[in-house]
Structure formats: structure tokens, C-alpha cells
Amino acid sequence: MLGLTRKDFMLLLVVVALTLLAPIILNPFPVSSSLGQSFNAGYPALLQRFAIFGILVIGFNILFGLTGYLSFGHAAFLGVGSYAAVWMFKLLSYNIVPAILLSVIVAGLFSIVIGYVSLRRSGIYFSILTLAFAQMSYALAYSVLTPLTNGETGLQVYSSDPQILAGAGAPSAPHFFGLPMASSTTWNIGGWAFTFEVGYYLCALMLIAAFYLSIRIFRSPFGMMLRAIKSNQTRMNYTGLNTKPYMLWAFIISGMYAGLAGGLLAAMDPLTGAERMYWTASGEIVVMAILGGVGTLIGPILGSGVIKYLENIVSKINENVLHQWFAALPDPIENGMIWLVHPFVGEGWHLTLGLLFMVVVIFLPGGLVQGGQRLGAMFNRKSGDVTAADRDAARQKTAE
Amino acid sequence: MDAIVLQILNGLDKGSAYALIALGLTLIFGTLGVVNFAHGALFMIGAFCAVTMQRLLSLSHTVIDPSQTDFLGNPLQTKVPYLASVFGTESAQSLINWSVPLSIILVIPVMLFVGWAMERGLIKHFYKRPHADQILVTFGLAIVLQEIIRAVYGANPIQSPAPPMFSGSVDLGSYLGFQANAIVYPIWRLVYFGFSAVIIAAVFAFLQFTTFGMVVRAGMADRETVGMLGIDIDKRFTLMFGLAAAVAGLAGAMYAPIVSPNYHMGMDFLVLSFVVVVVGGMGSLPGAVFAGFLLGILQGFASMNEVKAILPGIDQIVIYLVAIIILLTRPRGLMGRAGVMED
Numbered sequence: 243m244l245g246l247t248r249k250d251f252m253l254l255l256v257v258v259a260l261t262l263l264a265p266i267i268l269n270p271f272p273v274s275s276s277l278g279q280s281f282n283a284g285y286p287a288l289l290q291r292f293a294i295f296g297i298l299v300i301g302f303n304i305l306f307g308l309t310g311y312l313s314f315g316h317a318a319f320l321g322v323g324s325y326a327a328v329w330m331f332k333l334l335s336y337n338i339v340p341a342i343l344l345s346v347i348v349a350g351l352f353s354i355v356i357g358y359v360s361l362r363r364s365g366i367y368f369s370i371l372t373l374a375f376a377q378m379s380y381a382l383a384y385s386v387l388t389p390l391t392n393g394e395t396g397l398q399v400y401s402s403d404p405q406i407l408a409g410a411g412a413p414s415a416p417h418f419f420g421l422p423m424a425s426s427t428t429w430n431i432g433g434w435a436f437t438f439e440v441g442y443y444l445c446a447l448m449l450i451a452a453f454y455l456s457i458r459i460f461r462s463p464f465g466m467m468l469r470a471i472k473s474n475q476t477r478m479n480y481t482g483l484n485t486k487p488y489m490l491w492a493f494i495i496s497g498m499y500a501g502l503a504g505g506l507l508a509a510m511d512p513l514t515g516a517e518r519m520y521w522t523a524s525g526e527i528v529v530m531a532i533l534g535g536v537g538t539l540i541g542p543i544l545g546s547g548v549i550k551y552l553e554n555i556v557s558k559i560n561e562n563v564l565h566q567w568f569a570a571l572p573d574p575i576e577n578g579m580i581w582l583v584h585p586f587v588g589e590g591w592h593l594t595l596g597l598l599f600m601v602v603v604i605f606l607p608g609g610l611v612q613g614g615q616r617l618g619a620m621f622n623r624k625s626g627d628v629t630a631a632d633r634d635a636a637r638q639k640t641a642e
Numbered sequence: 643m644d645a646i647v648l649q650i651l652n653g654l655d656k657g658s659a660y661a662l663i664a665l666g667l668t669l670i671f672g673t674l675g676v677v678n679f680a681h682g683a684l685f686m687i688g689a690f691c692a693v694t695m696q697r698l699l700s701l702s703h704t705v706i707d708p709s710q711t712d713f714l715g716n717p718l719q720t721k722v723p724y725l726a727s728v729f730g731t732e733s734a735q736s737l738i739n740w741s742v743p744l745s746i747i748l749v750i751p752v753m754l755f756v757g758w759a760m761e762r763g764l765i766k767h768f769y770k771r772p773h774a775d776q777i778l779v780t781f782g783l784a785i786v787l788q789e790i791i792r793a794v795y796g797a798n799p800i801q802s803p804a805p806p807m808f809s810g811s812v813d814l815g816s817y818l819g820f821q822a823n824a825i826v827y828p829i830w831r832l833v834y835f836g837f838s839a840v841i842i843a844a845v846f847a848f849l850q851f852t853t854f855g856m857v858v859r860a861g862m863a864d865r866e867t868v869g870m871l872g873i874d875i876d877k878r879f880t881l882m883f884g885l886a887a888a889v890a891g892l893a894g895a896m897y898a899p900i901v902s903p904n905y906h907m908g909m910d911f912l913v914l915s916f917v918v919v920v921v922g923g924m925g926s927l928p929g930a931v932f933a934g935f936l937l938g939i940l941q942g943f944a945s946m947n948e949v950k951a952i953l954p955g956i957d958q959i960v961i962y963l964v965a966i967i968i969l970l971t972r973p974r975g976l977m978g979r980a981g982v983m984e985d
Contacts, residue, residue, distance in 0.1 A: 312774045363969060366677055366773055370920050371969055374962040377913060381962075386955030521913060525781060532778060585793045593793065596785030603779045604767070 250457050253539060257453050261446040264289055265436050272433030276566065280558065283551050286426060286439035287510075291550050293445035294506045297452045299530045299542035301499020304459060305492050306528075307537035308468035311361075314369045315376025316527050318356070319349040319497040321383065321519035323504025325390070328397045331512050335408035336399075336416050338423070338444075342505040349501020350494055357493035361486065364475070376524055383516035396515035416509045418444065423509060441510050448506060449543075452499060457539055459495070468492050529599050535609030544610050549595070556594055559587040644815055644824040649942040651814070655831040655900060657938020658838035659685075662893035663915040664922060664930035665845060666886035672862045672925045673879045676765055677773055679780040682912025683787040684887045687756060688749050688894025689903035690791055693800050695745035699725060699738045740805045742898055749891045757887025761880045784908065792905040799902035804830040809899075830899050837896050841889060842931055848885075849927075858882055862925075917965040923978025933976055937961050 243251045260267065269284030271277040283289075302316050323345035330341035360371040383391040391397055399405075416423045423441035459465050470478055471485050478485050508514055517523070526549075534545020564583060568576040586594045606613050663685055670678045702721035710718040725734035737744070764783065768776045803809060808829045815825035849855035861868045861875040868875045894903075901907060918937055922929030943949060944960040956963075968975060 310774070312777065359966065359970065363973065366777065367920065367969055367973070369777065370916055371966060373913060374917060374965050378959045378962045381958035382955055385958050522909065528778070528781075589797075590789065590793055592785060593789035596782050596789055600779060600782035600786060603775060603782055604764075607771075607775065 244454070246457060247461070250461065250539075254450075254454060254457060257540070257543065258450055261293065261449055262443075264292070264446070265438055265442070269434060269436055273435050274433060280563065281555060283554060284436065286437055286442045288550065288554055289439075289442045290445050290506075290510050292547050293442065293449040294503050294510070295530065295546035295550055296449050296543045297445075297506070298500055298503035299527060299534065299546045300449075300452050300456050301496040301503070302527050302531050303536060303538075303542045304456060304468075304499070305496035306531060307541075308460070308465060308472060309489060309492050310472040311364065311489070311493075312369045312528070313360075313372040313493075313496075314521065314524050314528065315356070315372035315374075315379075316496070316500055317521070317523035318376035318379045318519045319353055319500035320504040320507070320523070321379065321514070321516065322352050323349045323501030324508045324514035324518060325383075325397055325504075326501070327505040327508035328399065328512055328514050329390075331399050331405075331416065331508070332397075332403040333406065335405050335412055336414065336512070337407070338416050338418055338505075338509040341416075341509060342502065345505030345508070346498050346501045349504065350498045352501075353494045353497025354490070357490050357497065361489050361493060373521055373524070376519060377521055380516055380519040380521070383519060391516060394515070396513055398513045416441075416512055445506055445510070448502065452502070453539075453543065460539060464488065464491070529595065531609075533599065533602050533609055535611030538609070538611040541609050541611045548610065552598075553591055553595070556587050557589070557591040561588075644820045645946060645948075646943075647815075647818070647820070648825045648827075649946055650939055651825070651827050651831075651942075652945070653939030653942030654835045654935070655938075656941060657935040658835050659893055659897055659911065659934075660915055660918045660938055661931045661934025662838050662841060663890055663911055664918040664934045665842060665927060666890040666893075667915055667919050668922070668925060668927050668930040669845075669882055669886040669889075671919070672927070673858065673882045674761070674765070674769070676768065676776050677780070678765075679777055679912065680760070680784040680787060681780075681886075681890055682908035682910070682915065683784040684753065684756065684890040684908070685894040685897075685911055686791060686903070686905065686908030687787065688753060688891030689802075689898045689907060690795060690894075691749045691752055691891060692742050692745040692802050692895040692898040693795065693903055695748050696738065696741040696802055698748075699723070699741050699744070701725075739803075742802055742804055742895065745895045745898075746892060749895045750888050753888040753891030754884040756891075757884035758880060760887070761883040765883070784912070788905050788908060795903075795905065797905060799904040801902050802898040804833075804899035808833050834896055834900065838893065841892060845885070845889060846927070854878065914961060917961055919975075921965050921968045921975055923975030925979060926975065926977040929975055929977030937964065940964060 244254075246254060265284045265286075267284070268289070269278075269282050271282055273279075273282070298316075298320060302313070305316075306312055326345040326348040327338075327341035330344050334340055356372065356375045360368055360375065363371060384393060413420065413422045418440070421440055423444065424439070426437050426439035428438075429436045467485075467488050471488060475485055504514075504518070507518075530545040530549050531542055532545070533549060534543065535541030561580065561584065564580045564587070565576070568579045571579065584590070586597075602609060608615075663681060666684070667678060667681050670676055670681070700723050702723045704719050705722045706717050707720055708717045712718050723734050723738065725737055728734075729737065760783070764779065765776070768779055811826045811828045812832070813823055813825070814827045816822045818825070849859055857868065857873055857875070858878055861873075861879065865875055894907075914937075915934075918933045919930055921937065922931070922933030940960055941957065944953075944957040949956060972978075
């Protein structure tokens, strides 16, 4: 269906169901309970980030997962997309359609330039070239390009901006042909409250479209070509094939995904700054992709979701919350536990992230997807010690 | 003219730091073939060794001084460093003032150990994995090290002054025959430059003139043959990793008076050091040192007002620009050898 095999179609259906029902699924606890305050993630601001970063990492995965080229400067496209969108808000109106279109186009053009130059090298040199370009964009956005980017203040819409297409009664916040992004309905059922927001559903639809497109790319001859380049580029060259255009297209597509994510970020909150392009932001994208599982379809969504969820939950935990958790223990043990856990929560979230990331790289190079496969194989093991996941890994290794 | 000399000098201290970090990166890459994204973190740990030394030396106990009273009439409590009871007040104070140079004796064993532990505990398991995996795991390690330092020392930069003898500035211009006060330069930066020159010379001498260094160089050229000759090259390479870590740590400790140590200084230097390594040529030690100073000085020039008037913003991007041009025109870098990481 929709040009997909049965298995892929089921996967798409799962993703569609998960994204559309996310405001319900991610609110498992009543609002006022302490569990709800700690672990509920079903509020619009966070849901939007799930979807937007999902799009971003899906795009990154098309480049890194399929071709093996590790870009350490992907955040630059996100930043460029955001700037383009905010400029559209300033010049035309708060309607998000032209803004998002322009952010995708600008990020695409930007990635043509960077990709054309960076793709002349491969391996670590490619990583460093992309890193250098992203850092240059960041530095320029902070200094010389201040008229375009508003420097440290960040680019935002002022009441003195022209907004030539904005009518008299147009909403003064991003909207979709008059439907404001921030408008929402809330269902109160018992102690639960489920908020459905226009902005989130826009992002969710974009995520589904992005995911569908990525399945099509993965299964297309083009995707096959990219995988061939990953496993042995030299051999591809010897067979008389020019791999450059394929690589460049993969780079551009992945840049446009990042531009779309940037545009959506601006559409949710019409303010953007250069720090979105800093190289640690690029590093975060890499971390998300690796954690979920590089080169798999569902991995990017999983990785970005898990990291954004943990970030939100873990960094909210402070000493008082810990005292509540361990209150049942005798005092010395309680204090000991708090002393042990405290460095990893709240401000220490990045420490947890770093450790988690290292553990995944060391023990689960295939990310959470591989972990899930191993678990699955453990439960329905049929014969011998060779699990299906390991067989898959071995097959992949011989293919490379 | 004097402006140009001043910019060259300004480039020297940054260039020295770049050169030292890039030297360590290249040592690790040349011996073990590992791209170490945690090298900036080693630089930062070195800087925090200086902070630790300062704190160790000023460890104090409280003494009640009955002869003086505070404004409430209670006997005054003063903090007296333990050192003072051993060496007397004045020499204790001068020891504390000299804590940054003294931290060298702390840095070397600490960094050798950190480097050894890193190689044996983590990186050893990544030799057979792709370069991308090495980058990723060391990147993760860098985050972890950085966050541990932040958990222990806090997020704010910590002042760690140079000894009072070196803390002022010197009017270099009058020595060199320029107008008085045209070139005023902080003394500590000159010290830093001299220090890094000594370290670089020592590393090269160690590799060039000792048997150990000769074996290491042979191992860099052809690891397998050296192994077949019955030499345990892995052990020596592990030690080289420790040495590279120590070089980065020393660079960081002595840099502490120039930039107050903060937990993200390693990441800031790391990106630039990688660019330096690539410009110098992967695996080339002289290339790393040369490119470090070259880029430091270029950055100094680009910050001149005259240059900025022609090319606004050039000071921010000159290093990256140079790196891109070099990578595209001379893919091996300035002094890269053929066959080392060609792709």
C-alpha cells in the first residue's frame, strides 16, 4: 500500500498511531499526582520538540545511516532554516506556509554549497569540513551578519516590521491560514488532562510525511546506491559509476529535512538565535541518531524521542524530588542514595547523557533498535546460541 | 609595523596552546591510529589540576587569635594554611602564589595515569572498529569528563593567577627598538610561549634521541614489522598515549592564568586543534606544531582593525577558511605523508 511493502506499511501505521495519539499515550498519570508531575510528557511544548527533532534526525539518518558520511555540522542547516522562517514572518506575515517553504529551500541551497565542497573528501576529513563550515556559519551569524541575524539578541518579529501580507485582523502569532499554532483543546477526564494543540499536530503530520518519504528513499534504487557507496565506494568508482551526484543528493535531502525542522522550530516559537548552529547542537543530533540506531527506519524517531524525553524528565529532578523518592529509606541510606544519584540528575543531565551515549556506542553499536532485536531474539530463541540479531549483524558486516 | 609585531605576539600564546594540543593529537593518531575527540577534555583536566594545586596548597585550618577581636567582641578566627605551620607564613604565601607552575608536578603523574587508563580501559577496544566509532566514543567520553569536572568544580570559571613575578606586562617595544608603550605584552604569555617551546623540543628530542623514541618511530612507520622483531609495541604505544595526555595536561595547566579554567574550555580548543591537525597533515608531528603557530598568528593578524575594516568578521572565521582551502587544495595538509589516512 502507498508503494510500501506490507512490513513497512505496518511500521508506518505504528508511527502514525503513536504520533497522533501521543498527547494521550504520554500522559499516563493524573495531572496532580507526583508521578504525573515527574513523568508526564504529553504537553504541547515537549511534544513539538519530539516531532521536530524526529524530523531532523530522520534527515540526518538519510545521510549518515545510508552513506556512512558523518556530518558534524548538521545544526547549521537547522539554524539557517529557522532564520529563513523568521524572515518570512517579518516580511510577509505570520502565516507559516511561506515560512516553512522558504526555510526548506534556503537550507537546500545552503547544503548544495556546503555539500559540494565537503563531499570532495570522505571519512574524518568530511566530518571536519562540515564542522568547519558549521562553526563558520555560527561565527558569522554572531558577528558580521548581525543585520541578517540580529546577533546575540536573536532574530524576532517586531511590530515595526512590514508584514506586507498581514491583514488588519491577522493573529499576531504564527498561524496556518488564520488557525493559530498555539490554539488547543483540552479534555478533562477524571484526574487526567489531555491537551491537543494545532502546532503539535502540524509537526506530527510533517513527521509522518518525513517518515514516509524516508521509507521510500530507503527502499528505492537511490537508497540502494547510497548503501553501495557506504559498503565500498572504491568498487563503485571502479565499475565506472560517478558516486558524487548521489552523495550530493543525499546531502541536500538531509539538509532540507534539517531546514524543515528549523522552520518548524521557528513556527512554534518565532525567535531564533545563532546558538542553534553551535557544534554541540550538531553533536546532539549525532547522539540522537546513534542512540536510536543508525541506518534503521525507526531508529531516529526512537533516539530523538528518548533523548528529549529523558532530558526533560531528568533535568527536572532536584534534591526535593529525590528526598520524596527515597523518603521510605532510613536516613543514612536516604542521604547516601541522594548523594549517589544527585550528580546525574537536574544540572547533571549531560553527564547521564554522555554515559548513556558511551554505553550505547560501546555495547550496542546498532542503538536501541539493535537492543530491541536482541531482546526479542532472547525471548523467541529457536536453536543454538546464535541470535537473530547477531546473525543480522554478521550479515551486515560481511556486506560491508 | 609595531601593530604587526604585536599581532604576531598575540598569535603566539594561542598558537602555542594549539600546537601542544595538536602535537598530542598527532602522537595518538600516528601511534595508535585513533582520532581522539577527548583530547580537549585532557587539556581542561590539566587546567583544573592547576586549580586543584592551588586549593591543596591553601588548605587551611582555623586558628583563634585571642589578641584580636572582631566587631562583636569575639576572638578573631583566622584561617591559616597548613603550609604556614610547616614553612612559616611568608614562604607559604609565596608557595601558594606559585601554585600554577608548581602544579606541573601534579599534572604529569595525573595525566600519565588518565592517559593510561583511557587507552587500556576504553580505546584499546576500538582499534578494530571504524573511525566513526572512535570519534563517537571519544566524543562521549569528552562529554562525561567535562560534566564530571562541572559537577566537582561548578560551572563558573575559576581564577588562577600567575605568580606575582610574572603577572604584569612588559613593554617589549622599547627592547626591540619601537616607540615606548607601542607593544605592551603580558609576561605570562611570554613564559607560556617559552614553556611550550621547551615541551615541544623535549617531545621531539625524546622521539629522536632515545632508544624508546626510536622504537616508537619505527612502530609508527611499520607496526607489524616491529612486532615481529619481538618488541612489545603495544606497551610503548600505551605509554605514548599517556605522554600525549601529559602534553595536553601541561598545556592546560600553564594556560590557566591566561583563561580562567571553566568546564567547557576543552571543547572550545578541541575543534580548533582538529583543524590544526588537518591543516598540518594527519600524522605529521612537525606539521602539527607548524600549523598550530601558523593558525594562531593568522588569527592574530585577522583581528587587526585594518584587516577587519577590509574583510569584516574575518577574525572569526579565518582558521576555518584556511582549513577548508588547505583541505581542498592540499588534501594531505601542509606536511602530511602519503598513505596516512588518505580518505
